[in-house]
Amino acid sequence: xxxxxxxxxxxxxxxxxxxxxxxxxxxxxxxxxxxxxxxxxxxxxxxxxxxxxxxxxxxxxxxxxxxxxxxxxxxxxxxxxxxxxxxxxxxxxxxxxxxxxxxxxxxxxxxxxxxxxxxxxxxxxxxxxxxxxxxxxxxxxxxxxxxxxxxxxxxxxxxxxxxxxxxxxxxxxxxxxxxxxxxxxxxxxxxxxxxxxxxxxxxxxxxxxxxxxxxxxxxxxxxxxxxxxxxxxxxxxxxxxxxxxxxxxxxxxxxxxxxxxxxxxxxxxxxxxxxxxxxxxxxxxxxxxxxxxxxxxxxxxxxxxxxxxxxxxxxxxxxxxxxxxxxxxxxxxxxxx
Amino acid sequence: xxxxxxxxxxxxxxxxxxxxxxxxxxxxxxxxxxxxxxxxxxxxxxxxxxxxxxxxxxxxxxxxxxxxxxxxxxxxxxxxxxxxxxxxxxxxxxxxxxxxxxxxxxxxxxxxxxxxxxxxxxxxxxxxxxxxxxxxxxxxxxxxxxxxxxxxxxxxxxxxxxxxxxxxxxxxxxxxxxxxxxxxxxxxxxxxxxxxxxxxxxxxxxxxxxxxxxxxxxxxxxxxxxxxxxxxxxxxxxxxxxxxxxxxxxxxxxxxxxxxxxxxxxxxxxxxxxxxxxxxxxxxxxxxxxxxxxxxxxxxxxxxxxxxxxxxxxxxxxxxxxxxxxxxxxxxxxxxxxxxxxxxxxxxxxxxxxxxxxxxxxxxxxxxxxxxxxxxxxxxxxxxxxxxxxxxxxx
Ligand code: SF4
Ligand code: SF4
Numbered sequence: 001x002x003x004x005x006x007x008x009x010x011x012x013x014x015x016x017x018x019x020x021x022x023x024x025x026x027x028x029x030x031x032x033x034x035x036x037x038x039x040x041x042x043x044x045x046x047x048x049x050x051x052x053x054x055x056x057x058x059x060x061x062x063x064x065x066x067x068x069x070x071x072x073x074x075x076x077x078x079x080x081x082x083x084x085x086x087x088x089x090x091x092x093x094x095x096x097x098x099x100x101x102x103x104x105x106x107x108x109x110x111x112x113x114x115x116x117x118x119x120x121x122x123x124x125x126x127x128x129x130x131x132x133x134x135x136x137x138x139x140x141x142x143x144x145x146x147x148x149x150x151x152x153x154x155x156x157x158x159x160x161x162x163x164x165x166x167x168x169x170x171x172x173x174x175x176x177x178x179x180x181x182x183x184x185x186x187x188x189x190x191x192x193x194x195x196x197x198x199x200x201x202x203x204x205x206x207x208x209x210x211x212x213x214x215x216x217x218x219x220x221x222x223x224x225x226x227x228x229x230x231x232x233x234x235x236x237x238x239x240x241x242x243x244x245x246x247x248x249x250x251x252x253x254x255x256x257x258x259x260x261x262x263x264x265x266x267x268x269x270x271x272x273x274x275x276x277x278x279x280x281x282x283x284x285x286x287x288x289x290x291x292x293x294x295x296x297x298x299x300x301x302x303x304x305x306x307x308x309x310x311x312x313x314x315x316x317x318x319x320x321x322x323x324x325x326x327x328x329x330x331x332x333x334x335x336x337x
Numbered sequence: 338x339x340x341x342x343x344x345x346x347x348x349x350x351x352x353x354x355x356x357x358x359x360x361x362x363x364x365x366x367x368x369x370x371x372x373x374x375x376x377x378x379x380x381x382x383x384x385x386x387x388x389x390x391x392x393x394x395x396x397x398x399x400x401x402x403x404x405x406x407x408x409x410x411x412x413x414x415x416x417x418x419x420x421x422x423x424x425x426x427x428x429x430x431x432x433x434x435x436x437x438x439x440x441x442x443x444x445x446x447x448x449x450x451x452x453x454x455x456x457x458x459x460x461x462x463x464x465x466x467x468x469x470x471x472x473x474x475x476x477x478x479x480x481x482x483x484x485x486x487x488x489x490x491x492x493x494x495x496x497x498x499x500x501x502x503x504x505x506x507x508x509x510x511x512x513x514x515x516x517x518x519x520x521x522x523x524x525x526x527x528x529x530x531x532x533x534x535x536x537x538x539x540x541x542x543x544x545x546x547x548x549x550x551x552x553x554x555x556x557x558x559x560x561x562x563x564x565x566x567x568x569x570x571x572x573x574x575x576x577x578x579x580x581x582x583x584x585x586x587x588x589x590x591x592x593x594x595x596x597x598x599x600x601x602x603x604x605x606x607x608x609x610x611x612x613x614x615x616x617x618x619x620x621x622x623x624x625x626x627x628x629x630x631x632x633x634x635x636x637x638x639x640x641x642x643x644x645x646x647x648x649x650x651x652x653x654x655x656x657x658x659x660x661x662x663x664x665x666x667x668x669x670x671x672x673x674x675x676x677x678x679x680x681x682x683x684x685x686x687x688x689x690x691x692x693x694x695x696x697x698x699x700x701x702x703x704x705x706x707x708x709x710x711x712x713x714x715x716x717x718x719x720x721x722x723x724x725x726x727x728x729x730x731x732x
Contacts (some may be wrong), residue, residue: 007636009623012722014630014708015652016348016476022666022715075663120664120716214669259667264683315700316678318343318552 022119026079028212032203033086033193033254039186040193044094044146045154048192052089054098058105059085066114080119084108087127087254090193091247091294092134095144095156104130124301125258128251131294143168145189163189166245168290176237177245184244197244204253213257216269217276221252224277232285248280251293261301268311275300275307339514342553344676345541346709348630350515351476352589352596354483360585362600363613365408369604370641371420374453376401379420385412388431390580392445393420402447402455404644407582407602422604433578439502446574447581450564451647452547456571459561460502466560467499469568471512471520472538472545475628477589478648481565483598484585485519488569493526495568498575500532508533509554513540542630543707549676586642588614590650592621601642608638610649621651630708631721662717671710671720677703681710681720688727696731704728 040048063081067074075081088104108130113122135142146160166177166188182188186196194200207213222243229242242248256262256276263272276296283292373379377394381387387406393415394404406422409429414421436442443457450456473481485492496508512520514537527533536554543549547562554560563571570581582603589596594616601610607626625632626646642649671681680699687695704724711720 008621008634008638010634010636011623012719013625013627013632013634014712014721015623015625015632015634015650016629016712017717018346018713018715020713020715021717022663025668025715078663117664120666259669262667264667264669264680312695313672313680313683313699315680315698315703316672317700318676318678 022078022080025212026083028210029083029207029254030079030086032206033083033090035199035202036090036186036193036196036250037086039196039199040090041152043148043150043186043195044192045149045151045156047094047156051092051094051096051098051101051192052086055089055092055101055105056082056085058102059088059109062106062109063114066110067118070114072118075118078119081109081113083254084113084127086193087250088130090250091127091131091191093142093145093190094192095146095160096141100134100138100141104134107133120260122260123304124298125255125261128255128294128297128301132298135289135291135294145191147189148187148195150187165189165290166241167284170238170241170245171284171290176235176241180237180240180244183241188245190245191247194247194250197249200249200253204249207253207257213253214259214266214269216266217256217262217273218252220270220273221256221276221280222248224274225280228277228281232281242281242284246284246291247293251280251297252276255294255297256300261304263304263307263311265308265311265313268307271307271311272300272304275303339537339539340511340553341539341541342544342549342676344674344678344709345539345543345549346674346712347540348474348476348542348712350473350540351591352479352587352593354479354486354587354596354598358483358486358598360483360487360598360600361613362583363602363605363610365424365602366605366609367424368413369406369408369410369422369424369602370606370639371404371406371422371604372641372643373416373418373420374401374404374643374645377404379415379417381412381415381420383412383415385415386410387412387422388429390431390582392447392580393422396455399458399461400454402444402449402453402457403580404603405447405580405582407604430579434574434580435578439575442578443571443574445580446570447644448567448570448574449581449644450547450562450567451645453645456563456567459563460499462559462561463503464506464559464561466555466557467503467506467508468550468554468560468562469496469508469510469565470545470547470550470562471510471516471565472540472550473513473516474540474542474544475630477587477596477629477650479587479589479596479598480585480647482516482519483587484565484569485516485523487598489519489523489526491569491572492565493523494576495572496527496530496533498572499563499568500530506532509536510534511536511538511550511554513538513544515540542709542712543676543705546705546707548705581644584642584644584646586610586646587648588651589648590621590625590652592617592619592651592653594618603643604641606639606641607635607649610642611638611651614651617651619653621653623652625650625652630712631706662719664716665714665718666716668715670713670715674709674713676707676709677705679704681724684727685718685720685723688723688730691730693731696727701727701731 059081108126112126112129208215229239279296280292389409408424410425448456706721
C-alpha cells in the first residue's frame, strides 16, 4: 500500500446508500408511462412523438438553465423534470402549437418548481399547475381534439375535423358512448397520452407493486369519482365513461401520487384522494369545463398542509413480528432429533 | 423459521471471508495509543513502566470494563482521554489473573462486547436467558464468519463455560441464514445439550444490535446478549487467565479483493492495519473506522483501534460520496425502514420549523441513530446528522 497523498474523504455515516435514488424512482415512473407513450404514438401518429420529445427537451432545458442562473448544483440527472415534461405532453391535444408546450414547461419548471426551491419544495404539482394555466388561458387550443389516426407514421391531415371527447358529449347531451371498450383501450378522441386508461392503469399498478407510489391516493380518488357518478346517474355506462374518459387515470396514478405535494400520513392520503375525487366530480358536473381532474389535483395539493396538520404522522412505536416468552425455550426437544 | 423485526434495511453482503483463511495476527507497533473508554479513568502515570496485560485504566461503573496494555513498555503520556505506551519489545507478561470468582475474573480481564459493555456485568445480572449473537448484518464485515470458522472450539468452550457459570440460564444461539454452514457444525457439537437452542434470524441491518436482537427473539426481560467475539474471549480468559488485549478486526471495503481478518492489539493505529492488508486493488477515497452503516470516516490514519472497532473499511465507490443530496421528497421510505417506528421524514420537517412540541410527539429521543433511514433515502438526505440535532433540540 502506498502512502496516501490525496486527502481522505470525510462524511457522516452511513457510508453506503441504496442504489434506489430519486433518479431510480423517476426512471421507474417513466417506465410506467412507456406503454401509454407507445400507444399514443399509434393513436395520434408522428406528432404525438414529436410533442412528447419537444416537451421533454423544454423541461430539461428550463431545469438546467434555471439552476444555472440561480447558481445551484444541476439537478437534471434526477429525471424528475423528464417526468414532468412527459406528463405535460400527455395532457395536451396533439394539435397543440409548439409555443404552448414551451409555455407549459416554462411555467411548470421555472415558476412552480425552481422558484420554490426545486425538487421537494414545490407546493403544487408542476405539471398540474402548468396544465391548469393552459386550460384556463388557452382553452381553444387545449380543446382542439381530433379523432385517432391509428398508425405510427400517420401525420395529421390538413382537413382534420375537430371532434369532441366522450366526456364532453356526455356533458353536452347526456349521451353515453357506443363503444366503451374503445374508450377504455384508448381508441378515442382526447389528449395525447391520456386516452388509454387501460395502459395507464397498467403503469399505475406497476408503480404500486414496486412500492414507488402509494395505492391509497389513486384508489380513493378513482373510487370517489366512481361512487359520485353512480349516485348521480344510477347508470353503469355513465360511471364507466366518467372513469375511462378524460384525464382521470393520468391524474390519479401520476400526478396526485406525487409524494412531495400529497399528505404524509396514510389516513391523510385517503382524505387527499377523496378531496381530489369530489373536486373532479364537482367541476365535471357543475363547472363550465368538461374535465376537472387536473384542477382537482391542484386544489388538493393546496389543501395538503391543512390535511397534514389535522392528520399528522404519528409515532408508530416498536412492534415485534414474533414474540417468544422464556417458556418457549424451556421444553427442550430439538427438531433435528 | 426466520425471526425478524419490523423495519431495517437489507444492505447486502458485499464481502466474504474465504473458508480456509486464517485470522492473521498483527504484532504491536512501536507505540500504542489507547483511547481511554468512556467512563474509565487511567491508573498509570507518565514515565511508569507497565507489563503486558497490566491494567492501565479502570471503569468507574459496573457497566464498563477495565483496559489492559497489550505490550510491556513505558507510559509516555497519560491523559483523561488517551494513554500512550512506548513498546519495549520484550513483551514481559504481568501475573496471571488469580480471581476464582468468574465475575471478578471477567471484570479484571476487561471482557466487553463491541459496544464496550462489560461481560462481567451481564453474567452478574444472572439472566434467565443468554442470547448469543452470531449475526452478520452489514456489508463487508465478516468477523463472525471468521470467528466461527477459525475459533469454533473456543466458541463451543465458551457456551459450556456460560452454562457452568449460570446454572439455570438457557442459551439461544442466533445465526443468520448465510452463516448456516458454520452454525450446523456448532450445533452438531452441542447436540446433546439440553439448554442450548438455535434460532435463525434475518440478516437485515441492524439485527446485530443487542436491543433489536432481544426484541426479535424474546419478550423475556431477564436476558443478556453476548457477542461471538465476547464469548470466545470469555473462554480464552478462563483458559489462559490473561486479560483481553486484542480485537478481531475485518479489513475490507471495495478497494480490496477480499476481506481479511486480523487480531489486532488494542491501540494499534489504522495505518498499521492497512499496511498489513494484502489484497488491495486500488487507493481508497475514504477510510472508515467501524462498520459501513455507522462507522466514522477518518482523516487521520494514525487513529487507534480500540475494543469498539470491529472493522476498518477502505472505500472507493462514488456511491459513498455526497453527490446528489437534494431536499427531502417526502417519499416515506425512511418511515418504513425505521426499526424504532419513528417517522424521520416528519422529524426533519419539524426540526426545520423549530417545532419542539412536534419533535417530542414524534418521540425523537427514541432514535438510535442507526442510519437505516439515511441508507434508504432516495434524495440522499443525511438524516442521522439532522436527527441528532433534533434530539438535542428536543432535550
Ligand atoms: S437513525 Fe433513527 S430515525 Fe433513522 S432509522 Fe435509525 S432509529 Fe429510525
Ligand atoms: S427517505 Fe428521504 S426523501 Fe424520503 S421521506 Fe425520508 S428523508 Fe424524505
